[in-house]
Amino acid sequence: MKLKYFSHSAFQITANSGKVILIDPFLTGNPTAPVTAESVEADFIILTHAHGDHIGDAFDIAKRCDSLIIAVNELADYAISKGLKAHNMHIGGSYNFEFGKVKFTIAHHGSMTPDGQYAGEPAGVLITVDGKTIYHTGDTGLFYDMKLIGEMNHIDYMLAPIGDNFTMGIDDAVKAVELTNPDVAIPIHYNTFPVIEADPEEFKKKVEALGIKSMVLAYGQEFEL
Ligand code: NI
Ligand code: MN
Secondary structure, eight states, X not given: OEEEEOSTTOEEEEOTTSOEEEESOOOTTOTTOSSOGGGOOOSEEEOSOOSHHHHTTHHHHHHHHTOEEEEEHHHHHHHHHTTOEEEEEOTTOEEEETTEEEEEEEOSSOOBOTTSOBOOOOEEEEEEXXXXXXXXXXXXXXXXXXXXXHHHSOOSEEEEEOBOSXXXXXXXXXXXXXXXXXXXXXXXXXXXXXXXXXXXXXXXXXXXXXXXXXOOOOTTOEEEO
């Protein structure tokens, strides 16, 4: 599979089968986005929670591409209420889709749609495609159960927020990586706006001091996992 970074918390996974999965596609209004919402295609869109910088362009893309939205129950129902296709899941549950397996985890944060609708609990997500597992933590503070998540699942790539203010900052994110023990840790959710400015190289250095690999992705960078 291939993983492409659209900045902030937004990613595109392309499975070996050719299926395209977007995660939290916040492109319009994102000053760091390397592509426009109109230029991306998606078979599936996974949402961690409903904040504007995560739900982003998801519904417009889903409408245009007839994508299936995958989210916790309340957010999936909200998508359905807007005329979209959705697969309702919830924290702790996993499901095998044609591209691979999705499992939602806890995240300590909030979740409300931009128009003020309750959207259930925020979540992190484990996505297993072509034999590799990505743990996108969503927006979250540090929590000790990351150790359990790492014990129960072999994490190949952990995508962890470092921007502070709304989520973990660098030192908490480094601790999160230590608890989860992935093969590779990638910083996300930073430098999109002044309030979440952070130095990804500092995160990388501190993660590598633990003996864990880290990659800082450029906006628009894609690589083979
Ligand atoms: Ni959020
Ligand atoms: Mn956010």
